[in-house]
Structure formats: structure tokens, C-alpha cells
Amino acid sequence: MRASRKSDDGTVTAGFDVSGTARSPVVTVWSNPAMDQANALAYALLGHPLSQASSQQGNLLANAATSLGLKGGNLIAKNLASRFGLQQASFETSGGLSETQLVLGKYLSPRLYVMYGIGLFQPVNTFRVRYILNKSFTIQAAESSAGTGADILFTKER
Numbered sequence: 001m002r003a004s005r006k007s008d009d010g011t012v013t014a015g016f017d018v019s020g021t022a023r024s025p026v027v028t029v030w031s032n033p034a035m036d037q038a039n040a041l042a043y044a045l046l047g048h049p050l051s052q053a054s055s056q057q058g059n060l061l062a063n064a065a066t067s068l069g070l071k072g073g074n075l076i077a078k079n080l081a082s083r084f085g086l087q088q089a090s091f092e093t094s095g096g097l098s099e100t101q102l103v104l105g106k107y108l109s110p111r112l113y114v115m116y117g118i119g120l121f122q123p124v125n126t127f128r129v130r131y132i133l134n135k136s137f138t139i140q141a142a143e144s145s146a147g148t149g150a151d152i153l154f155t156k157e158r
Contacts, residue, residue, distance in 0.1 A: 007043050014043035088115065101126065117144075 004015030014031040031040035042050040046057055088105035099122065105115035110132075117126035126144040133139060138153040 003044075005044055005047060008047040012043050014040045016044060087113075092117070099124070 001018045002015060003018075004013055006013050012031060012033065012035075014029070017028040017030060018026070019028075020026040029037050029040045029044060031043055035043075039050050042048065042053055042057075046053060086104055086106045088103060090103050091100055092103050093100045099119075101117035101119050101124070103115060103117045105113060107113050112132075113130040115126075115128040115130070117128075119125060124145050126142060128140065128142040130138055130140045136155055138155070139150070140153060141150040142148070
């Protein structure tokens with residue numbers, strides 16, 4: 001299936017190709033002329049480039065990218081994760097579309113978990129280490145190009 005939209009100014013056509021089965025759809029974003037995925041998604045949904053998007057439209061695009069990732073990309077990521085012995089492989093965003101990352105994670109021991117996030121639209125990578133001290137306390141440290149930090153996490157279940 002293919003869906004497309006012409007831009008507001010009529011110079012760009014962008015859309016989605018959906019293939020695969022109903023249980024495992026594969027969604028691809030495309031544009032004519034060719035451009036990066038973030039702008040192609042903006043043209044397909046909004047009719048104009050990402051640079052002209054308001055903050056509300058940016059949130060819409062982030063949600064759309066996450067949804068597309070869950071329907072097609074995360075399934076592919078999970079299959080790759082299991083093939084390479086990883087416990088986590090998913091697409092995540094902490095804000096707008098431009099902050100989307102492919103996140104890969106693995107338990108090195110029952111208490112030690114490492115995770116690496118690779119920026120899809122920006123050259124931002126994140127490395128995170130989580131160590132479980134006991135049932136209630138966990139130490140987590142993260143380093144990215146944006147900065148370094150550490151947390152002590154407390155969990156209480158009822």
C-alpha cells in the first residue's frame with residue numbers, strides 16, 4: 001500500500017509505503033526529491049519541512065515516528081536483538097523526532113545491565129550502565145555527548 005501527500009508549496013511529494021503482513025507490517029517513509037527521514041515524515045504528515053514545524057507539530061511527528069517504529073522498526077530491532085544475544089533493541093525518543101535513538105541493551109550478569117543508544121537523526125550516542133544493589137536500590141550512570149550523570153534509583157512495590 002502507498003499513501004502520499006504533496007507539500008503546501010507543491011514542490012515535494014512525500015508519503016509511506018506499507019508492505020508485509022497485517023501482523024508484521026513494514027513502514028517506509030519516502031520523498032521526491034529524496035531527503036532525510038525526519039523531513040520526509042514532516043512533509044508527509046504536515047505538508048511542510050521540519051524547520052517550519054511548531055512545538056505541537058514536533059510532538060505529533062515524534063509520536064508518529066515512535067508509532068511507526070513500534071509497528072515495523074521495533075519488530076525488526078527485536079529480531080536482530082535476539083539473533084545477537086541482546087535483551088533490548090528498540091527505537092526510543094526523549095523529546096522530538098530528531099532525538100530518536102536505536103537503543104541496544106544486554107545483561108552482562110543478573111545485576112549488571114549495559115545499554116547503548118545510537119542517534120538516528122543527530123550524531124548523539126548514549127552509554128548507560130545499571131547495577132542492581134538489592135530489591136529496592138539501583139545505581140545508574142549515563143554518558144552522552146550532551147553530558148554525564150549518575151542516579152540512585154529507589155523502587156518500592158506494594
